Amino acid sequence: MLRTKNKFSTERDISGCGLCGIINAKKVKTNGSDIKKSISVEHDRGNGLGGGFAVYGNYPDYAELYAFHIMYDSLSAKADVEEYLKNNFIIEKEETIPTFNTSKIYDHPYLHRYFIKPKSNRPDKLFHELGDDDFVVNSVMLINQNYDGAYVFSSGKNMGAFKGVGYPEDIADFYRLEEIEGYMWTAHNRFPTNTPGWWGGAHPFTLLDWSIVHNGEISSYGINKRYLEMYKYNLALRTDTEAITYILDLLIRKHKLPVRLALTVLASPFYQKIDKMDGDKKELYTALRQIYGSALLNGPFAIVFGYANGMVAMNDRIKLRPLVAASMGDFTYVASEEAAIRAVCQNPDIVWSPKAGEPVIVEFEEKNIHQKGGLIGL
Amino acid sequence: MTKSSFSNIQSEYLALIDQNKCVRCKRCIQNCGWGTYSFGGDKIISDHSKCVACGRCYTYCPEGAISIVKNPTIIRENANWKEGLIKNIWRQSETGGIVISGMGTTFKYKKYFDHILLDACQVTNPSIDPLREPMELRTYLGKKPSRLDIDIDVNGEPVLKSKMPPQIELQTPFVFGAMSYGSISLNAQKAMALAARALGIVMNTGEGGLHDDLVPFGKNIIVQVASGRFGVHRDYLNSGVAVEIKIGQGAKPGIGGHLPGEKIGVDISRTRMIPVGTDAISPAPHHDIYSIEDLRQLIYAVKEATGYEKPVSVKVAAVHNIAAIVSGIVRAGADIVYIDGYTGGTGAAPNIIKDHVGIPIEIALAQVDERLREEGIRSEASIIAAGSIRSSADAIKAIALGADAVAIGTAALIVMGCHVCGKCNTGNCSWGITTQRPELVRRLDPEVYGERLYNLISAWSHEIQEVLGAMGVNSIDSLRGSRERLRGVELTDAELKALGIKHAGL
Numbered sequence: 058m059l060r061t062k063n064k065f066s067t068e069r070d071i072s073g074c075g076l077c078g079i080i081n082a083k084k085v086k087t088n089g090s091d092i093k094k095s096i097s098v099e100h101d102r103g104n105g106l107g108g109g110f111a112v113y114g115n116y117p118d119y120a121e122l123y124a125f126h127i128m129y130d131s132l133s134a135k136a137d138v139e140e141y142l143k144n145n146f147i148i149e150k151e152e153t154i155p156t157f158n159t160s161k162i163y164d165h166p167y168l169h170r171y172f173i174k175p176k177s178n179r180p181d182k183l184f185h186e187l188g189d190d191d192f193v194v195n196s197v198m199l200i201n202q203n204y205d206g207a208y209v210f211s212s213g214k215n216m217g218a219f220k221g222v223g224y225p226e227d228i229a230d231f232y233r234l235e236e237i238e239g240y241m242w243t244a245h246n247r248f249p250t251n252t253p254g255w256w257g258g259a260h261p262f263t264l265l266d267w268s269i270v271h272n273g274e275i276s277s278y279g280i281n282k283r284y285l286e287m288y289k290y291n292l293a294l295r296t297d298t299e300a301i302t303y304i305l306d307l308l309i310r311k312h313k314l315p316v317r318l319a320l321t322v323l324a325s326p327f328y329q330k331i332d333k334m335d336g337d338k339k340e341l342y343t344a345l346r347q348i349y350g351s352a353l354l355n356g357p358f359a360i361v362f363g364y365a366n367g368m369v370a371m372n373d374r375i376k377l378r379p380l381v382a383a384s385m386g387d388f389t390y391v392a393s394e395e396a397a398i399r400a401v402c403q404n405p406d407i408v409w410s411p412k413a414g415e416p417v418i419v420e421f422e423e424k425n426i427h428q429k430g431g432l433i434g435l
Numbered sequence: 436m437t438k439s440s441f442s443n444i445q446s447e448y449l450a451l452i453d454q455n456k457c458v459r460c461k462r463c464i465q466n467c468g469w470g471t472y473s474f475g476g477d478k479i480i481s482d483h484s485k486c487v488a489c490g491r492c493y494t495y496c497p498e499g500a501i502s503i504v505k506n507p508t509i510i511r512e513n514a515n516w517k518e519g520l521i522k523n524i525w526r527q528s529e530t531g532g533i534v535i536s537g538m539g540t541t542f543k544y545k546k547y548f549d550h551i552l553l554d555a556c557q558v559t560n561p562s563i564d565p566l567r568e569p570m571e572l573r574t575y576l577g578k579k580p581s582r583l584d585i586d587i588d589v590n591g592e593p594v595l596k597s598k599m600p601p602q603i604e605l606q607t608p609f610v611f612g613a614m615s616y617g618s619i620s621l622n623a624q625k626a627m628a629l630a631a632r633a634l635g636i637v638m639n640t641g642e643g644g645l646h647d648d649l650v651p652f653g654k655n656i657i658v659q660v661a662s663g664r665f666g667v668h669r670d671y672l673n674s675g676v677a678v679e680i681k682i683g684q685g686a687k688p689g690i691g692g693h694l695p696g697e698k699i700g701v702d703i704s705r706t707r708m709i710p711v712g713t714d715a716i717s718p719a720p721h722h723d724i725y726s727i728e729d730l731r732q733l734i735y736a737v738k739e740a741t742g743y744e745k746p747v748s749v750k751v752a753a754v755h756n757i758a759a760i761v762s763g764i765v766r767a768g769a770d771i772v773y774i775d776g777y778t779g780g781t782g783a784a785p786n787i788i789k790d791h792v793g794i795p796i797e798i799a800l801a802q803v804d805e806r807l808r809e810e811g812i813r814s815e816a817s818i819i820a821a822g823s824i825r826s827s828a829d830a831i832k833a834i835a836l837g838a839d840a841v842a843i844g845t846a847a848l849i850v851m852g853c854h855v856c857g858k859c860n861t862g863n864c865s866w867g868i869t870t871q872r873p874e875l876v877r878r879l880d881p882e883v884y885g886e887r888l889y890n891l892i893s894a895w896s897h898e899i900q901e902v903l904g905a906m907g908v909n910s911i912d913s914l915r916g917s918r919e920r921l922r923g924v925e926l927t928d929a930e931l932k933a934l935g936i937k938h939a940g941l
Contacts, residue, residue, distance in 0.1 A: 273560070274559050274560035274907075276556065276560050276906060276907035276908045276913065277908055277912075277913035277914075277917060278917075278919060279916075279917030279918060279919025279920055280912075280913060280914070280915060280916045280917035280919075282919070283808060283916055283917070284916075286808065287808045287811050287813060288811075312582040312583065314583065314585070315585075315587075315593055318583075318585070318593055325910075327569045327571060328571055328573050329569060337588075337594050337595070338592075340595055341585070341593060341594060341595050343599075344599050345583060347575045347599060347602065348579045348580060348581075348582070348583050348599075348814070349583070350910070350912030350915070351912065351915070351916065353910060353912050353913055355907070355908035355909060355910060355912075355913035356560050356907050356908060356913075357560055357561055357907075374909070375563070375568055375909065377561055
């Protein structure tokens with residue numbers, strides 16, 4: 058079966074897309090009907106070969122556990138993966154992910170979720186001392202690469218990805234998102250151009266608490282991939298989105314860069330701008346480019362990524378893909394098209410189009426937007 | 436043994452003069468560094484045996500009266516006993532010596548650059564127009580830490596915790612390859628220095644010391660330390676932006692160099708710090724480097740002498756085990772590794788070495804880059820690729836295979852008029868490049884050729900920008916090492932594997 062994994066003989070998967078995101082800075086929860094409505098306005102930005110959602114704050118009862126969402130092609134794959142999980146993790150709870158038959162999603166893999174934490178006496182401790190997060194990352198990569206017919210599509214805490222092959226509004230019905238509540242939502246509508254739909258290839262792509270939805274094609278994928286491989290990331294999916302997620306994981310989680318600086322790596326300012334900065338700042342930005350030149354995402358993209366502390370939306374350094382943002386009270390909306398925002402928030406306080414490479418960052422702690430990328434005239 | 440009065444070796448070229456056009460201005464006599472022409476009372480006479488087809492005479496003949504043709508007198512064709520082999524046997528049987536020549540090998544080996552094709556954007560990702568959008572070629576050479584450590588200052592702004600190691604800033608990913616004063620003329624070096632300064636790139640002194648006239652160009656110069664240690668002193672090490680330790684050269688891996696005493700005039704003697712008229716012999720190995728740990732000592736001796744303020748480069752020839760060698764060099768502390776492929780040029784080298792030793796730069800580069808990445812040390816050093824970069828296309832492909840920058844040697848000399856006649860070793864270069872004869876050197880105007888070098892590198896840089904734009908990226912960083920943008924044609928599986936690229940269509 059060609060469902061969970063990319064078995065097409067392409068170096069990588071290319072797609073155009075639509076995306077949107079909704080966040081409440083005070084962590085007020087809403088159900089999935091708004092995000093569904095919003096992404097459904099962007100129906101024509103996809104072709105029915107991939108849709109998906111990420112939601113944060115949906116598993117408050119298991120907030121301290123890693124929530125693994127795994128798709129299986131067969132029950133034997135499930136048995137193999139569960140053996141691995143049992144050996145390495147304490148499984149607090151496991152269940153089939155509730156899905157609902159709709160006429161539109163007629164063919165799907167077996168979808169299961171586990172609330173787990175790594176065992177303190179797990180076998181790998183004999184060889185190295187990995188933190189829990191690192192061990193989870195390794196486990197996700199191991200399963201996705203080595204276990205045929207199994208694919209982990211969500212592995213964070215108190216968050217989850219729900220995705221599949223189909224238009225996003227149908228995927229929303231399939232998982233019945235109106236019954237799920239969260240304080241941050243992202244959504245994606247996919248238009249793959251070189252592979253037919255496969256479930257694992259739908260967005261969001263997630264790793265730990267990272268979730269990425271992405272519209273674009275990273276023209277620098279070749280070197281981004283080789284750069285990540287140097288740090289032992291395994292790019293099994295061969296998608297741009299996977300590369301972006303790993304770069305963020307490397308920069309923010311491993312290299313401990315502040316989010317804002319990590320973002321300037323992805324869409325770095327041009328030297329002509331850096332040269333005009335003063336002293337320390339110029340030195341810092343020059344060093345960022347010297348060290349992380351291979352992590353620059355070059356080519357058209359608009360991304361929305363969620364993480365434990367908030368949400369970021371940004372464009373590539375010359376804005377080759379659409380991205381609009383709006384805010385209304387504690388809510389911030391981002392989308393490929395303004396219409397998608399107006400569909401769920403008719404009269405926002407402000408609507409703006411973020412400038413190239415300048416991120417919109419919304420973090421929960423601050424309870425406000427502390428950087429409005431390229432916001433003009435305020 | 437009595438010397439026979441005749442040679443079997445016939446003239447390779449004929450210098451033919453159309454006596455109807457010739458106005459007896461005698462410019463050809465003046466221009467030819469080889470003494471081919473003389474005045475026979477009423478007309479110019481050619482001694483064909485001296486002609487090397489360097490092109491100087493017909494370029495400067497005001498009447499277009501000269502044509503240089505290949506000597507039509509044949510040596511009987513034989514695919515096995517080729518003309519060159521037969522002539523070498525005659526030559527060596529007449530002299531008992533090693534056959535020496537200048538420039539790179541003339542053998543027709545497979546040129547891998549010519550079997551690699553570049554990618555471009557169509558529909559799914561947009562190409563970028565370099566005439567309308569910024570297109571960055573700036574390149575930094577030197578050790579990069581694998582991660583950035585930052586502090587937060589009093590204003591809550593991030594600042595660098597530790598200073599970056601020293602870097603060479605290049606405005607475009609080209610450098611001029613190492614060519615010493617001695618092997619080439621001072622005017623040729625000056626032309627490169629002027630161009631390097633105008634372009635924001637660097638030239639390289641080679642193992643010939645730094646002439647006083649070039650000291651003001653320090654910010655655009657890499658000074659070299661090679662096995663003869665000519666011209667090396669503390670101020671010399673500190674006078675450029677970086678120091679290069681030369682271990683080997685693509686045209687002559689494993690052997691040293693020899694600048695004959697007759698070329699060591701007052702000026703060169705001063706610059707090289709050796710007596711006038713003595714042979715300048717660079718030994719095959721450095722006499723203080725017999726292993727990798729010795730190299731480490733020299734690298735750190737140079738760093739100590741320069742206060743850790745200049746990157747140290749190590750230049751090696753591409754040989755069979757190059758990946759492991761470069762890995763060792765990087766771990767020994769080099770900040771830059773300069774890899775010279777087997778088609779690289781030289782002022783003089785035995786043909787036996789030049790034509791048969793080493794490996795192609797394309798493959799060496801791909802293997803080195805892959806190896807350093809596997810070991811997680813690729814960012815520890817920058818890589819300069821060299822060994823006949825003939826066009827911007829070669830440069831782009833080298834960068835996509837993993838080079839940080841490429842070095843231009845022969846191409847720079849071609850700018851100055853070089854016709855690649857391969858007779859650099861004789862010191863008679865009619866173009867004033869590889870000669871120390873004052874009347875020949877004088878004709879090479881550094882400003883004229885400095886500008887032409889500037890033009891060439893600018894043109895190539897524009898071409899690289901066009902290609903980057905077509906690929907949909909606006910920084911050279913995004914092409915560097917991106918083999919995914921390369922495809923091979925007419926290559927075997929083994930060759931594709933060695934290059935780390937896929938066949939076209941895959």
